[in-house]
Amino acid sequence: xxxxxxxxxxxVLVSNTNAKDVQYDMRVDGITCPFCVATSAKALKKIxxxxxxxxxxxxxxxxxxxxxxxxxxxxxxxxxxxxKGFTFKGMSKKEQCESV
Amino acid sequence: xxxxxxxPLSILLMLIGxxxxxxxxxxxxxxxxxxxxxxxxxxxxxILLVESSNNPSADGLATKIERKENTLISxxxxxxxxxxxxxxxxxxxxxxxxxxxxxxxxxxxxxxSGMGDxxxxxxxxxxxxxxxxxxxxxxxxIGVKLSTGDDNKTDEQGALPANIQNGSGTNDSFVGLVATxxxxxxxxxxxxxxxxxxxKANLQRGNxxxxxxxxxxxxxxxxxxxxxxxxxxxxxxxxxxNQQQNRxxxxxxxxxxxxxxxxxxxxxWVTQRLILEASIQLPIRQPERNNGLExxxxxxxGFRLNF
Numbered sequence: 001x002x003x004x005x006x007x008x009x010x011x012v013l014v015s016n017t018n019a020k021d022v023q024y025d026m027r028v029d030g031i032t033c034p035f036c037v038a039t040s041a042k043a044l045k046k047i048x049x050x051x052x053x054x055x056x057x058x059x060x061x062x063x064x065x066x067x068x069x070x071x072x073x074x075x076x077x078x079x080x081x082x083x084k085g086f087t088f089k090g091m092s093k094k095e096q097c098e099s100v
Numbered sequence: 101x102x103x104x105x106x107x108p109l110s111i112l113l114m115l116i117g118x119x120x121x122x123x124x125x126x127x128x129x130x131x132x133x134x135x136x137x138x139x140x141x142x143x144x145x146x147i148l149l150v151e152s153s154n155n156p157s158a159d160g161l162a163t164k165i166e167r168k169e170n171t172l173i174s175x176x177x178x179x180x181x182x183x184x185x186x187x188x189x190x191x192x193x194x195x196x197x198x199x200x201x202x203x204x205x206x207x208x209x210x211x212x213s214g215m216g217d218x219x220x221x222x223x224x225x226x227x228x229x230x231x232x233x234x235x236x237x238x239x240x241x242i243g244v245k246l247s248t249g250d251d252n253k254t255d256e257q258g259a260l261p262a263n264i265q266n267g268s269g270t271n272d273s274f275v276g277l278v279a280t281x282x283x284x285x286x287x288x289x290x291x292x293x294x295x296x297x298x299x300k301a302n303l304q305r306g307n308x309x310x311x312x313x314x315x316x317x318x319x320x321x322x323x324x325x326x327x328x329x330x331x332x333x334x335x336x337x338x339x340x341x342n343q344q345q346n347r348x349x350x351x352x353x354x355x356x357x358x359x360x361x362x363x364x365x366x367x368x369w370v371t372q373r374l375i376l377e378a379s380i381q382l383p384i385r386q387p388e389r390n391n392g393l394e395x396x397x398x399x400x401x402g403f404r405l406n407f
Contacts (some may be wrong), residue, residue, distance in 0.1 A: 027232070029232055029234075030135075030228075030234070031232075031233070032233060032282040038372040038373055050218060056324075058285045059330060063326075084135075084138070085137050085138075
């Protein structure tokens, strides 16, 4: 019994170690202040697998740290940001999350 | 300091803001054209303190009159679509009028409290140009102020004067246009609006043309970093209001209407969820009235919360 328990714990630890987080830098035009970013950040945080959301206002970038299994599609993001009142221009992916 | 001295000082501050400062935020004394996200709410609570008085020594009068108004203005904002925004405003007010006989120093006070006139506004963005770290938008708006506040309050002396009644007694409409240029470094807002006042019995209150401008500059942090999530803004605003004279049975009433200009320095603390703000509106020009009240100042403080 103890063997099985150890095996399960080991599998969980291994699977957690293997779950990799990546960062998407989303270029969004029209965001100018912390208050403007809030509703977009709220919508992104509702997506399963999204760990944290930050912003770099000077560069017009919203940074999303998410499980690598999360797939963001340009068309969906474009629609989401239009609903929030802003303009999605594109995104790039980084293999590691910065502190956001 | 004489309020007139504030004009060059304010212009200087605006120029300093334009060329040196980091600006950001939203106007305190009027609206912005910046968007409200679809399906999202913003709650704005603002406390308004207004003090007005006459000048008995200059006008050779024996009575000092002081008017005080304390109003809590609650506004709920809803983004119906990314371009169409709805606003509903409910004021709760307390208005006092104190008269002091300068010979005997006896004073009488009259006051009223309660809900004022509610208003509803709809704003539609007709032009939007988003760019990296900024946006330029133009949005016309139209609204109505409903006669929900009691305008027939009385006390032991009889009917209260109109300027301390809770409501105006009329349903008034207004229309305007607001434009905003916002960047991470600075923001400018300008608004023009026209208020069409209805008549009540035989009294026709004068219609009002308003022009407002606001400049917001971020003085903290001086430099943005990737982790910046709080701004502290300096704000300078200019408010112009020109009201036609009131009329009774078509005859203009002296000591009514006229042109009033305010300069309004303010401050804002901006976070992702909350904006805290305060400003003081100082009159730099207003009609000189015989025996009439003149605005001493208007103080505004409050918050905006998105949820």
